[in-house]
Amino acid sequence: MKGLYSLDHKFRTIGVENCYISEISLAELKYGVENSQHRAKNQRALDNFLTGIQVLPIYESIAVYAKEKARLKKAGKLVDDFDLLIGATAVSYHLTMVTNNVSHFERIKGLRIEDWTR
Numbered sequence: 001m002k003g004l005y006s007l008d009h010k011f012r013t014i015g016v017e018n019c020y021i022s023e024i025s026l027a028e029l030k031y032g033v034e035n036s037q038h039r040a041k042n043q044r045a046l047d048n049f050l051t052g053i054q055v056l057p058i059y060e061s062i063a064v065y066a067k068e069k070a071r072l073k074k075a076g077k078l079v080d081d082f083d084l085l086i087g088a089t090a091v092s093y094h095l096t097m098v099t100n101n102v103s104h105f106e107r108i109k110g111l112r113i114e115d116w117t118r
Helices: 009-013 023-034 039-050 059-075 080-093
Strands: 021-022 055-058 094-100 112-114
Touching: 021 023, 021 080, 023 039, 023 055, 023 080, 059 080, 080 094
Parallel strands: 021 055, 094 112
Antiparallel strands: none
């Protein structure tokens, strides 16, 4: 949304119809809009970003979330709940997660990750 890393080119290359976002990510983005000094401008940017992107419900991801949270807790490598739900959503829908926080999310078993900022 900020125009960084030529992400608009990446979206066009893979096709926006192949892009998904978790309900949790959407909630975080909406919070960012509400917490900003330029709500109207940022809401337009968010609306533009979301055009054609499917929002995935987390219900199908709850079992993966619970299993991974228990495993990570036992290993002493917790991931915060929202991030774990986002990662669990990608795992449960068999999708690749795009993030620049690879070291954080790679703790989630079975999560395929790509960093588009490199």
